Amino acid sequence: MKYKEYVVKRLILLIPVMFGVSLLSFVLSNAVGDPIASYVGQSDDKISEERMAQLRHQLGLDQPWYVQYSRYLGRLLQGDLGESASYNPPLPVLEVIVIRFPATAELSVFSLIIAILVGIPLGIISAIKKDKVPDHMSRIAALSGVSMPIFWLGLMLQVVLFNVNNVLDNSAIGFQFPYHERWTRNDYPQPTSILFGMVPASGFMLLDSILFLPADFPILDSVNTSFLMFIDVLLHLFPPAFCLSWLQMALFTRMTRMSMLETMRQDYILLAKSKGLTERIIIYRHALRNAIIPTLTVAGLSLAGLLTGTVLTETVFSWPGLGRWAVNAVANLDLAAIQGFVLVAAILYVLSNLGVDLLYGFIDPRIRYD
């Protein structure tokens, strides 16, 4: 099975990548500031020199860098990513990632889906109607997506959707969560589902809300509750996802348009025409599969980028995801958090690239894995 071998090979290649990334992030983050700072925090002026030295010795920070690095690596191999000091009391980095990753993942995947569903058809349309009204419209839409700063768009969306018209706040859907307070894992109601019994919260709100189905109500009410929660989650998810997806959508549109135009000039399209096929079949059967590959590449990179870098959107919408935590970590010189985040980001990039590479094989038979 070539396919399987290929995947295994790529996953094994992940190890040296991780090694390199951990080394780089370790060296760089230790070079930016004194690691002791995050432990003493604001009170450093009150701490005596002797106490500092003692702390350094306790934490092993007086050792040469390679000793420190090998200790770090050793802990890493045991799954210990250290403690994120920007939490009070400090939380293990791994736990923070487990709590926060679903929020980011949900947001990015949802926005990527919107971007793909809108961007690719728009690209096809503007390629077919090149230099006609639909093409100009889609160009304007794409350009405004690229040129609108996310923080501004996010704020405007909030104002328009939630403050000015109160469209969504008063939509009387039963559950009215304050917009800024997305539940964190801890105060999430334990979903005692009728169907599934005790379901642990996955952190993916869309999923959790569907599975919620509180057991203490009659079944119809229970389903209704669950449904309303789902709608509510959707309403909260949509604005930031839209914010993120507009830029991606712009990229996909332009990319699809360009490669579609390129494909339509290919010889095999002429042959398809000479067979008497209709324009529709030529576009969807003969051109699209060839044209979609560059868009797919961009989409793969987008996914990785979204999963790790939705910093602005998460900040504007107070989304409890990875991005906001990473920014805080950098601001607080929370070294364990920074290193943990970089590692996760690297893994996500490698995996999403692998995913794209595997997809190529389904779309283009010329690509084989050996």
Added chain:
Amino acid sequence: MTSVIDQDQEKILKIRGLRVHFYTFEGVVKALDGITFDVFKGESLGLVGETGCGKSVTVRSIMRLIEEPGKIVEGEIDYHGKDILTMKDKEVRRIRGKKIAMIFQDPMTFLNPVLRVGDQVSEVFLLHQEIPEAKRSDGKIDKKKLKGLLRTKVTDIFKIVRLPDVEELYDRYPHELSGGMRQRVMIAMAIASNPDIMIADEATTALDVTIQAQILDLLNDLKDELRTTLIFVTHNLGIIANMCDRVIVLYGGQIVEVAETVELFQKSIHPYTRGLLKAIPLIHRPKRELDAISGVVPNLVTPPEGCRFHPRCYMAAENPEIKERLCVKERPDPYEYFPGHFVACHVRRLERVDEDAGLKPETVYEKIETQ
């Protein structure tokens, strides 16, 4: 001289005053400038000329496949009493692939790389043929049965074009086949709906010589079996000699000579055709430098006035008086030099007029020097 073409034979295609322009940044390329010819039913007609003389544009116009920035500006292509150029798109699609099929030049780039070759051929059946066997009693189409039927039809056609392991081949992708096999697949596509006219647009140019010979044999056999009309576009005169009954020589978007193949090779009249024939290297001739036609192919944005060949024409050079008076000013009209043998050349026409008047100049009719 036995005539292969009976003049009363049915004309399957009448092309009149075809003019195709390409609108580029450098200016308007007048790729075809008033092409007029007939295609007789059942013949095999060769279109020959240098690169850029308008051979491919001519045949693509017949199927209305001229793409942006090209445009058919003027003309008429009469097929069974209807003008292809003014038809609705829907009608044209019904002719494409069904009545007139094209075999393209480069089998590497003309097959869709992401579709199985069998599926690409089966499209033609699906599009142009009723498959009543696939219908269930309630009138709906049984998809599974249809698939099976299409598969059989495709593999049958594969056998006709002498492809090996047809069953297995159906599921292959183009990149897994050799050039010759791909060309056979393209031919299979073209003959799938048993077309009236088959156009081979440099169908063998991209292949190596042994494969070329095989493909030509195949085309020859198919033509006899299917009784189709074959239009053969090439710049290889050897292929013309082997394949075609009649030849049209194009130069710079205009027809310079039309003749039956044997006649053309034996007594070509137009100075350009002569130049072409002279440029053929012959294996049994003592080695010497190749004869080339002096000068270069005209730029079709600003083609020469009058006869487009006059700047390179040795006959015009030998007759400066005619050149001054006609060649540089007036476009020569095709003149029926011998029955069925048309030549567009001022010098030749005047000679012929002289000859008719009883002054027989020795230059009129000469075989090419038998080298």
